[in-house]
Amino acid sequence: MKDQIAKYTAKLGADRSALPGAIAFAAQDDLLITDGAPQLAELAGATLSRLNALALVAARPALPFAELLIARAGADETGIVPQDTETRTFLHDIPFLRQKDLAEDAPGRIARLLSHRKGIIVEGVGIVAVGAITVEQAYINYSSVFHATFVKYLQDVLRDGFRVPGEEAALELLRRDWLKPLTDDGLAFVPELSDDREEILAEVERVGRYTVERGLVDSFFGNISARAGELIYISQTAASLDELAGCIDPVPTDNSSTTGITASSELLAHRKIYEATGARVILHGHPKFAVIMSMICEKQGCSIRDCWKECPEVRHLDATPVVAGEIGAGGLAKRVPPVIGATGGAVVYGHGVFTIGDAGFGAAFSLMVAVENYCREEYFRRLDGRR
Amino acid sequence: MHGWTGRMLHVDLGRGICRRDEIPEELLRAYLGGRGLGVRMMREFFRLDPFDPEIPLIFAVGPLCGTPAPTSARLSVVTRSPLTGTIYDCSAGGRFAWRMKASGIDLLVITGQSAQPVRLEIADDRAELHPAGELWGKGVRESVAALKECGSVAAIGPAGENGVLFANIMMGEGNSVGRGGLGAVMGKKRLKAITVNGTGKTTLADPERFDAARGDVLRLFRASPVLFGELGIGEYGTPALVDLMAQRRMAPTRNFTGTFFPEAGNYSGPAIRAACGAKKDGCYGCPIQCKKSSDQGEPLPEYETVNHFGALNDISDLHAIVKANSLCNDLGMDTISAAATLAAFGEALGRFPRAEEVEGLLERTALVQGEGTLLAKGSLRVARELGHPELSMTVKGLELPAYDPRGAYGMALAYVTSNRGGCHLRAYPISHEILRKPVPTDRFSFSGKARIIKIAEDVNAAVDSLVACKFAFFGATLEEYGELLSAATGIEYTPETLKSIGERICLTERFYNCENGFSMADDLLPERFFSEPGSSGEGIDIPPIDRARFEEERRKYYRIRGLNDDGSFPDANFLERCP
Structure with missing residues (x-):
């Protein structure tokens, strides 16, 4: 497990979701081990020893949004309810602890909250997340909370403005230091994919890695596929896009084999997109600003309450269509295929972006970058306008 | 009381008596229902021979049965297995469970042995034994057809009547109370069938939640x-x-x-x-x-x-x-x-x-x-x-x-730690080793598997006590089912409290088994898996299992469970400390 801890400590640094030097893991088999920043490691170990789980991570996020959400919350509130699809589906809500709640038995208080949620926010500490059966799972849950708080904080600020001290500086930190120019510069793609299995596997692996390196997905979100004749090569469910070697399922388009039962939950959407558009490749990521902007709806007097599932409208972000639809069998596979062909891209409400390519991944990747850049610019244009 | 009915029906086949009793609320809260409650009710009887007339055959539903909780129209049947000699439970779906619950009972406990073949008919508050000589010797299909007017049917076939050690109790809808031979226990009691036809409703403490x-x-x-x-x-x-x-x-x-x-x-x-x-x-x-x-x-x-x-x-x-x-x-x-x-x-x-x-x-x-x-x-x-x-x-x-254990090492460990013998469903590591849920683990590594198997056994013991279907947990988790349970009963249950309940159930089962003579020597795979390879090919190597590594992980499992290094209990009074 020590090698796993080292791996995911490095990942938290590489994806810039946690501050280097402020990361700690604990894991237990028949013995409890801890590693990382000493104070955090002590807290992580003491907390995990109270839980019937294998691993735990405690780390300080590289952006202060999680703690600002606590500061903005009412005195009687004990958690936040982010609106992005991943949180709605997998985390539901994110409890938090204020510093004043930690005076006595901090590990016990944290463990109590983690006894019913996968990740929480602890003021003065950061994000604490548990992995029921693997170290990777703790990392995934940390990353999910980081993504959720990023999206929610920027959504809230755009809607309600600054409310507490330090917010302007936090946004400045985001714009000046944390956000990097998002481009596909320097990336190489096979211009026209052949049907050769090895070429396809290598390209899917490589492009999957690009999406993580360029910040188009967090944790193990997102999926990717390429069609070759009667086969769809698609990333497996719960696969990290930067580690796809051995995690790509070849699925017959006629469903003559069920080996693809381990394929991404979006297999149906990919299949329907191929059928509707004749595309060669599909890329699906969760770039943060596209997720945020997809949830900004200016329609007045709308009676629909479950926008993720029931909204029948096709809205647009620039020229890219935005539709509703939940994950898997939840409707996304019905609503994306009819609209994606027009521009080669589609955004799903609160969820992420699908893009397609006719020959190789280059066009799909460029379009995803373009959609996210548009959303990033549009977000700050609106925020600056508000200010 | 919400969720539970709080009542049980005791049927003494030897004396032909059906009696309703209250179930102590403390036991319902601590064991939930299904497998957990059934195992707890075996505390005074687990040493009895599986074919002893007085051994209880227990049908137990859970607090979610009868509610719209997905996959929860299930029950567990619990007794001691004539095939394995271990404590035994099996979860089954169909319609029988919710009709039994609708008859106002969480538990049906059957003891004794009838002199002649009988069937038990339960309909709301009424419970009666009827001669079943005309059904004895008939197949399940014919028996179910003959009794369909009485509601949902659980019946044995000729295998149960004749004491086949792997005889099932079959639900009329085709679901099985399978594996360990519980049909033979029912046959020994000369109980051909049970029908249930309740009309009651299970109430929820907080419908909105x-x-x-x-x-x-x-x-x-x-x-x-x-x-x-x-x-x-x-x-x-x-x-x-x-x-x-x-x-x-x-x-x-x-x-x-x-x-x-x-x-x-x-x-x-x-x-x-x-x-x-x-x-x-x-x-x-x-x-x-x-x-x-x-x-x-x-x-x-x-x-x-x-x-x-x-x-x-x-x-x-x-x-x-x-x-x-x-x-x-x-x-x-x-x-x-x-x-x-x-x-x-x-x-x-x-x-x-x-x-x-x-x-x-x-x-x-x-x-x-x-x-x-x-x-x-x-x-x-x-x-x-x-x-x-x-x-x-x-x-x-x-x-x-x-699932060949040479192809999934967590499965190898889970087969031997299972309290009912070589079963894939106790810890169900196929979920993560093959199906990648909730996250993938390396199927050819023992690393971390002792802890993972222990946790999964606890989770699944709780699931079997709710009673929910394990397949539900290819999607959902105890977070959501704990919330359903809290909303149904009005009592707060978190995933951790549910896992604690599961742990208590698993340890109780192991304690019963140890008391009946099971030991580390029984926590072992057949020799073939340590000495013969599987069918390697397509770039996948299936070597024999490394015995030393397997035994090391088994030792870790014992330690994590709080057992001695030989898998025995350090505390002879374990049961006295449990509710």
Whole structure:
């Protein structure tokens, strides 16, 4: 497990979701081990020893949004309810602890909250997340909370403005230091994919890695596929896009084999997109600003309450269509295929972006970058306008 | 009281008495229902021989049964197994559980032995015993048809009547109370069938909170490729696993001498759909509908059944496999144990049964005639009596299902730590080692598996006590089911408190087993898995299991469970510390 801890400590640094030097893991088999920043490691170990789980991570996020959400919350509130699809589906809500709640038995208080949620926010500490059966799972849950708080904080600020001290500086930190120019510069793609299995596997692996390196997905979100004749090569469910070697399922388009039962939950959407558009490749990521902007709806007097599932409208972000639809069998596979062909891209409400390519991944990747850049610019244009 | 009824029905077959009692609320809160409550109720009886007339046969529903909680119209049947000698429970769906709960009881405890064959009829507050001589000797299908006016039926077939050690109790809808021979316990009591037909309602403490939690569960089901994916079990049933197990080269073949069967495609999910017109079917109120039935309404075989009547016996004829499944259902026999016993028998005799021979062998087994006299005893006793005990692919006498442990090391450990013997469902590591849920683990590594198996056993013991279907947890987690339970009962349960309950149940079961003479020597896989490789190929190597590494991980498991290094209990008074 020590090698796993080292791996995911490095990942938290590489994806810039946690501050280097402020990361700690604990894991237990028949013995409890801890590693990382000493104070955090002590807290992580003491907390995990109270839980019937294998691993735990405690780390300080590289952006202060999680703690600002606590500061903005009412005195009687004990958690936040982010609106992005991943949180709605997998985390539901994110409890938090204020510093004043930690005076006595901090590990016990944290463990109590983690006894019913996968990740929480602890003021003065950061994000604490548990992995029921693997170290990777703790990392995934940390990353999910980081993504959720990023999206929610920027959504809230755009809607309600600054409310507490330090917010302007936090946004400045985001714009000046944390956000990097998002481009596909320097990336190489096979211009026209052949049907050769090895070429396809290598390209899917490589492009999957690009999406993580360029910040188009967090944790193990997102999926990717390429069609070759009667086969769809698609990333497996719960696969990290930067580690796809051995995690790509070849699925017959006629469903003559069920080996693809381990394929991404979006297999149906990919299949329907191929059928509707004749595309060669599909890329699906969760770039943060596209997720945020997809949830900004200016329609007045709308009676629909479950926008993720029931909204029948096709809205647009620039020229890219935005539709509703939940994950898997939840409707996304019905609503994306009819609209994606027009521009080669589609955004799903609160969820992420699908893009397609006719020959190789280059066009799909460029379009995803373009959609996210548009959303990033549009977000700050609106925020600056508000200010 | 919300969620539970708080009442039990005790039926003494020896004296012909049916009596309703209260269940202490403390026990309901501490053991929930189903497996947990049933195991707790065995505390005074676990040392009895499984065929002792006084051994209780317990049917237990859970607090979610009768509510709209997805997959929760289930019950557990608990007693001591005549096949394994261990404490035993089996979870089953269908309609019986919710109609039993609607009769106002959480528990049905049957003791004693009737002088003549009888059937038990429960309808709301009424419970009566009726002569059943006219049904004795009849198959399950005919018995169910004869009793259908009385409500939902649980019945035994000839196998249960004749004491076949792997006889099932069959639900009228085709679901089985399977594996450990609980049908033989029912047969020994001369209880042919139970019918239930309640009309009561289960009340919820907080309907609004319950609806929100239910919505969360269904959203997770829709997001799960295993459940609702177009290649998942909702579409193809568990035979959706046939292609995957072949691709992973871990499908037990020819009595586990191999792990790859080239003809497995004959009985894959798509092949069964094409040949039998598999239609969606399933338990009451379940959105997954993983059971598949033929156009004529005949239940079609599950993954374990097709593999074991197929690859394990070197048979590739789908129609023979479907026929064997139907026959086992009608005779009231467990398909995994029946097929695995035939495979051990075949290897010992130097020839696996031909497809056309299986039907006769199964009938003679159920009737305990000819070679069936031996086969009715299960694989372990068959192999011993034929002078080849090493050919029984069992743990604690329970025949191993269709996941070769050489292809998944968590499965290897889970088979031996299971308190009911070689069962895949106690810790269900296939979920993460093969199906990548909730996250993938390395199937060829023991690293971390002791802790993972312990946690999963605790989780699943809680799931079996709710009672929910384990398949639900390919999508949802105890977070959502804990929320459903809290909303149903008005008592706060978190995933951690549920796991604590599961831990108490697992330790209680192990304590019973240890008291009955089970030890570390029984926590062992058949020698074959440590000395013979599986069927490597397609770039996948299936070597024998490293015995030293296996034993090290087993020691870790004991430590994590708080046991001594030899798997025994450090505290002889363990039960006294439990509610």
